[in-house]
Amino acid sequence: MNNSLLLPLILLPLFGALLPPLFHRFGRTASAWAAAVVVAAALLLLLSLLSPVFGGQTLLYHADWLPAYGLNLSLRLDGLSMLFALLILGIGLLVILYARYYLSERDPMGRFYGFLLLFMAAMLGVVLSENLLLMLVFWEMTSLSSFLLIGYWKYRADARQGARLALTITGAGGLSLLAGILLLGQISGSYELSVVLDSADIIQAHPLYPVTLVLILLGAFTKSAQFPFHFWLPHAMAAPTPVSAYLHSATMVKAGVFLLARLFPALAGTELWFYLVASTGMITLLLGAYHALFKHDLKGLLAYSTISHLGLITLLFGLGTPLGAVAGVFHIINHAIFKASLFMAAGIIDHESGTRDMHKLNGLWRYMPHTATLAMVAAASMAGVPLFNGFLSKEMFFAETLHQGWLGDWSWLLPLGATLAGVFAVAYSIRFIHDVFFNGEPIDLPRTPHEPPRYMKVPVEILVALCLLVGVVPAWTVAPLLATAASSTIGGELPRYSLAIWHGINTPLLMSLIAMLGGALMYALRHHLFALHARCFRPFDAKQVFERLLYKLILLARGLTEVLENGSLQRYLGLLIGSVVLVTGVALWDTPLSGPVPSAEVDAVTLVGALALAASALTTTIWHRHRLVALIQLSVVGLVVSVAFVRFAAPDLALTQLSVEMVTIILLMLVLYFLPQHTPAESSSLRKGRDLLLAGGAGASVALLAWGVLTRPYQTIGDYFMQQSLPGGGGHNVVNVILVDFRGFDTLGEVTVLGIAAIGILMLLRGLRLKMPAADGEGRPWASDRYPMILAVISRPLLPLALVVAIYLMLRGHNMPGGGFIAGLVTAIALILQYVASGIAWTRARMNINYIKLTATGVLLSTLTGLGSWLFGYPFLTSGFGHFHLPLVGEFELATAMLFDLGVYLAVIGSTLLVLANLGTLTLINREMAEEN
């Protein structure tokens, strides 16, 4: 069954919300009319659906929206939704009329009605949703649109704060409701209400039922301003009165109790439900009633009375009995009617007299007798005086408190609390009437009060008439609506109940009597009570607690920012490394450290080597401020590493490492020349400690990992290369074969990068001229013997020798330790030695090589070798090889890889010298000038 009339019911006000702002240009009345027409249309539409719903049908509408996530655009109109929709649209229409006269010339009308219709659409969405997730969407929309309505007078600070407070509390509640609904859907397998409501057994037996219940109740309680979340409601009174009349009588705050009613069949009836819901309701009922009595602000009184009545309704649902639910639904109707009229009356008083302060408002009867009469009827209904509608549901409530069975011996608590709340209710109702309309003369009112415009009173009159009609002839007026709404709330047979005014003399009537008399007495003694209240209770506002919490949160946030984000890179790195160590530690906490492989014997040589390595690494760190010493220590580290490579049968790596070490050290020496010998100590000892801890942690982790790996039987990938080296690449030297053949492409890339880096450095150095320091760090002048004779003499024969060694290394590299990379480094070192020993000018005169061209030739040669294989139909860099014999060198293999290696050789020489020679010339001009002088 798909009833397509349901969707327009929501869409009308939703899109209708655009009309009032558009019509605003035609005048204030035009936008009010636009809003009224939209709402009236929706109301007519709803009324056309009245008869099937009263016939017991549930109208459904379904369309897919996000089916993968269980979200459908499915709507439902049953008795309960009908009741709420009627309240929303009916009272909405009255509020539109009322607001037309309430709002002043300055207030932008179009925006007000736009927000109001938006809110109305959201509210209709909540009550008409069949899908729980859809309901949640509308639920949040009510929070947002009410935020806009409450903050409507944005120039008022209290309005802004009130709006924010309301949004924060109800929005937060909405999110917890979201979690609760997700759980509920998970448990019952669907988010559709028809499924959820039928699975009460599964839901209540589920282990997650308590969590689900609490989360959902949090949503409902925040919205309905139940203790301890009640404090947002009084602050929301900063809103224009039409908004209060609408939001806090029939709609927004009723959404919470609507949720209780809606999910009543699925969630209610358990002990947990009773204790949570009924006790919250009871506390709220009493607390609200008590506070209402002591408020001097007219709207504040009504706000607390609203809280109290919402507590009453919550309590009724909390009892978990069908009769309780019926009474709850009934009181929802009655409260909506009399509270809306009271708010409107309070608004009229405020509007015409200019104040809401009950200290000043006295004796208004003389100025506005008509309004006073209306307010009196509504207040009597609020107090629960017979013949008014509030009396009927209050009687039902009193009767219900007598019939619950959860509390055992403490059963008397409920009726006692209920009666006490009744006493307060009567007292504050009398106060509302007597203080304002009688009780002497008004005290300097800002304006002289008089009756309001005719049409401003019409809505109040209609509502008050309803109070009377329902109160006097309930069976002819409210009975069918109540029956339909209550039966769809309970989801089953309606219990027997009677709407008669006279039930004979029984306990509920007695309780009512006590409430009346007690209330009157309490009002008579009010001056003493006010004094007592003022003495015993310091004004306490939960809002302050809320704000203090917020402030603490901001402090926490600031603190966290300072700790985590102070802008220091060192701290960030520390956090990064610390986190890694920590996470690794936690992840591997229960993994055993040692594996099954027994640790090998450690021989003395290895041990000494390891200790030397550790010691020199440590001393480098400790003496890092003495640059030269640190450099020497660093070279020891490099040396020991090279030796370690030899120890573990990797002479190639050892050779490479050694050459790289030399080049690096020379490079560092060149730079050191320009720097002071010592660095000032800048780190505090605290920071040093932290760094020590971090370094220790990281080091220990790696050490433990190494231990763990070494004691486990892991397969190495070395075997594969050992086997493939000769057949695949034609060489015995596995490292070299990997470099120039298996990973030839990598090497080509690396050599290219080396060349690019060298050219990059060259570009950076271009134009950079540094002044040569006249003396070293200690103020001693440099030695006059710039190029020591001995070194120069030794270096010259060394060059051809080194070149021969390099060629030797390169040629045999494929099988024995060696290769283009090492050969290149050896040659480079020999050439650098010439520069160092004899000076740049001297060397340049004799050896004028363009290193850029050399590098480029190398890279090109390597690339061409790779391309060459294409000529023979092989992929890039496929190598071919054959064996040759050369005297002295012996049998050797000439593979195309050799050509490739030659390219590498040239590129390495070129780029190394390009960097070093150019660094060396930084002070050249300066020096030449010095020499000329």
Add this chain to the structure above:
Amino acid sequence: MNFDMPNFLPAMPEMFVLGMTSLILIIDLFLNERTRVVSYLLAQATLVGAFILSLSLYSGNAELSFSDTFVLDPMAGVLKMAVYATVFMVFLYSHSYLRERGLFRGEFFVLALFGVLGMMVLISAHSFLTIYLGLELMSLALYAMVAMQRDSRTASEAAMKYFILGAMASAMLLYGMSMLYGVTGTLELTELSRAVQQTQGDRLLLVFGLVFLLVGVAFKLGAVPFHMWVPDVYHGAPTAVTLFISTAPKLAGFAMLMRLMVDGLPGLQPQWHDILVLLAVLSIGVGNVVAIAQTNIKRMLAYSGISHAGFLLLGVLSGTPEGYAAGMFYAIVYTIMGLGGFGMVILMSRAGFEAEQLEDYKGLNQRSPWFALMMLFIMFSMAGVPPFIGFWAKLAVLQAVVSANLMWLAAVAVIFSVIGAFFYLRVIKLMYFDQAREQGSLKPGADLAVVLSANAIGILALGAFPGALMALCLQAMGA
């Protein structure tokens, strides 16, 4: 060693972008201030072309190529198209911003396109090698972009920090990869997952490698405790660059997470699940709480991004295709919202005034009700308020978490979202309730106004009809 000629077709978009970017690089050399717009137009054309190529290659199947190091599957297709669209928007947003600040240079577009190429490679990567390749290509482009404003001290500092921390994270990622390679002997993800499943005995090295991989991913996503760079870099970089960094790379980061964890290491699911839970909780917690204390909107959005990264992780850690789809949905949605958020900062700014302070947003409603409304859409969406798209994204990941039976995690996420809602709300309060510091209405350029409005209204429209995007994500994840 011989190779077979690989199938180049799946990588057509990558090759196209590479070719075009190189072309732009060369063409830009011959352009001057007046004709520079050619580079911009060519860059946009490149993105459109790549989009068309990816769209025409899109199919329901996964296709491997380049010795199984490259994969084109539905996830890759969707994410790449999202990246093109995002960067297209970024260029639209940045156009006038760059012009006004003398940053309208070919490098911006060339670097951004190289970054896009890196993201594409990363998204389609099917081996450690390609993952690293894509990651570095992307990251290097980003580092350089942050440093583009050379005379800005904060930008240089941010670039330096970004580079050093990024290099550190990359090193850790490589370390982890080398560990896993050492154990399994393979770099290719399918083989890796098989080898991991077959590994007997304890998993010391595997878990060790896993942790380091996750460090790399978490760094890219900006998840706590590897988030330190995010606020400083977002703050320091020119807003146009921030816009770029904060959006598209997140999509690539998500793909990286999926490739490494779901494709490569399903055998270690219990372990990575735990670590992701930790990262997610910390990100959501720290991101939302610390954002409150920020006075700079770029930093605030940075922390908001951190908390969103946590939410994204929630989807992935549930370990189901639906959860992955939720994560992907979240990543795409975050990108859209991030574009809007930083786009607004660009729109508010003008030469000499960066509109970085939250105070600059005071009374925006008086100066321009329309853009205040657009910002309201964006903020509400980020806060996860229905009916905006951000709500559906949160809903999807929360549902994934709940169906994975992690109630407490869902509860934590919800609680911190509530706290987070506070700072989004503060922006709205500033815009609507406070007095403007400077008078005069806001008059952005027509192009910016149109782009931002489209972006913000898109957030609302997608919120009303999230079905198509969601279905696409589910389809991409094979759920």
